[in-house]
Amino acid sequence: MMRLLQSLFTSLFVVMISFPQNVTVTASVDSQSVSIGDWIHYSVSVKYPSSTPIGFPTFKDTIGVFEIVQQDSILKTELNGEIELKKNFIIAKYDAGNFYVQPFDVQYKDSTGKIHSALSNPIPVEIRGVEVDTSLSIKDVKPQLSVPISAEEIALYAGFVIALAGIGYGIYYYIQQKKKKAGLIVEVKPTIPPHVLALIQLDELEAKRLWQSGEIKAFYSEATEIVRRYFELRYGFIALEMTTGEVIDQLEKFKLEKNNLSSISQFLSDADLVKFAKYQPIASENEQVLGQARTIIEQTKPIDTESAKQEIQAEAVAS
Structure with missing residues (x-):
């Protein structure tokens, strides 16, 4: 009886948290106990007033520790001034153990322009290992079968190897002769430091x-992608997928420094709202975006003699 009640509870498991301005995030899974590799249907619903700009997060390959097998397009409905966004995922996990589907983070602005986060609760999921039938005896590994090679096959393989070696040497000889005639000197370009590369891309x-030209979402997407890729190269974490x-x-x-973290958070959050909601920035806000991105990079770039030397070399290469 207890196992039946537990099964019913887990099948209907739904978590929900409400936040200021009635922004509500609901997340659910169809099962909280599956075998390794089994598909889990993960559904998310976000309800909010039509006057509230929100940022609906996007995922590429993973949601936390779970891999995304499939994800549907966002379904939008509106009724009596309230908007509901729904999205369905199919996720899977290929390790046994107890895990959590991470909270679904939706950011939005209140009437004063302050950024808030609405989160669903984490959902516990048990991933069961494959059960082994211990009643069966262990069988030895069968030996490999030996297949005799004929003289014709040996001659064919040898001819192929000799021909391939001859072609390779011919190409090498041709390139070397061409270099000698042209007096070619191969110059190895120095690696461009992450901050210099980011500034060039900006x-x-x-x-x-x-x-x-009216492509505002594309502009904000490229600007934040440049900054996130800079963080990946500078600090070594996958910022593009976070x-x-x-x-x-x-x-x-x-x-x-706290003021730098605050600037970065504000920059990325504002861009999220433009990319994923109906928020339309004014021209003066658009003009400040690249300046904000450059300031973030300048404030976080490495400061040492070797980096300065690399920056000079990289700028020379870029020019």
Whole structure:
């Protein structure tokens, strides 16, 4: 009887948290106990007033420790001034143990412009290992079968190897002779430091004039992608696959100054709202985006003699 009640509870397990301005996040799974590799249907619902701008997070390959097998498009409905966004995922886990589906983080702005986060509760999921039938005896591994090779096959393989070696040597000889005639000197370009590369990419983005052409979402997406990729190269964590909150948590480990962390959080959060909601920034806000990105990079770049030398070399290569 207890196992039946537990099964019914887990099948109907739904977690929900409500936040200011009636932004509600609901997450559920169809089963909290599955075998390794079994598909889990994970559903998310976000309800909020139509006047509240929100940022609906996106995922590429994983949701926390779970791999995404499939994800549907967002289904949007609106009734009596309230909007509901629904999205379904199929996720799986290939390790046995007890895990949690991480909270679904939805960011939104209140009437004063302050950023808040609405989170669903983490959902516990048990991943069962494959049971082994211990009643069966262990069988020895069968020996490999030996297949005799004929003289014709040996001659064919040898001819192929000799021909391949001859072609390779011919190509090598041709390239060397061409280098001698042209006096070619191969110059190894220095690796461009992450902050220099990011600044170059921001200049290229500015030259595209995306937001001036009406492509505002694409402009904000590229700007934040450049900054997130810079964080990956600079600090060594997968910023492109993390939510804004997860990025800030990682950056805190590197003991950045609080004002820098605050600037980064505000920059990424504002961009999320533009990319995933109906929030339309004004022209003056668009003009400040690249300046904010450059300031973030300048404030977090490494400061030492070797980095300065690399920066000079990289700028020379780029020019």
